[in-house]
Amino acid sequence: METRPLPLGNADQRNYRLASLAAEVHRTYFYKYPPLPVRWGQQITRKKRRSIRLGSYNHITTEIRIHPLLNAPDVPAFFIQSVIFHEYLHHVLGASHNRRFHKEERKFRYYRESKEWIRRHLWLLLGTKRVRPIVMPPPKALPPQMALF
Numbered sequence: 546m547e548t549r550p551l552p553l554g555n556a557d558q559r560n561y562r563l564a565s566l567a568a569e570v571h572r573t574y575f576y577k578y579p580p581l582p583v584r585w586g587q588q589i590t591r592k593k594r595r596s597i598r599l600g601s602y603n604h605i606t607t608e609i610r611i612h613p614l615l616n617a618p619d620v621p622a623f624f625i626q627s628v629i630f631h632e633y634l635h636h637v638l639g640a641s642h643n644r645r646f647h648k649e650e651r652k653f654r655y656y657r658e659s660k661e662w663i664r665r666h667l668w669l670l671l672g673t674k675r676v677r678p679i680v681m682p683p684p685k686a687l688p689p690q691m692a693l694f
């Protein structure tokens with residue numbers, strides 16, 4: 546686990562940090578598969594959010610995108626890695642959040658810590674003052690080519 550925060554100053558450093566976090570997830574859990582490209586998503590400015598898509602996996606390009614709001618010093622590295630892990634699982638298991646998916650998801654070393662962190666800090670990401678429940682659309686509502694966190 547990378548715990549040392551890197552200085553956030555320019556895009557290269559931020560990309561490097563994401564690349565190193567992704568590389569660790571890959572070599573720890575998914576070394577049997579080729580590494581996937583992992584990139585920050587594009588920032589869309591919106592004042593109020595009711596939900597946030599923390600990560601996505603595109604099974605056509607096999608690219609993982611992580612929400613740029615997670616690119617902040619307040620967000621622990623293990624949480625970003627939990628999102629990367631989740632999206633890698635979609636690569637391996639498919640789009641459905643089925644029983645097997647949830648079982649595999651628990652194999653991430655900081656699974657519980659990550660669930661707890663987002664429960665406590667989601668309001669920060671949503672830009673609201675109160676904690677709101679995590680809103681995740683049911684799998685059936687997702688477009689078939691995209692699996693979302």
Ligand SMILES: [Zn+2]
Pocket residue numbers: 631635642692693694
């Ligand atoms: Zn998902």
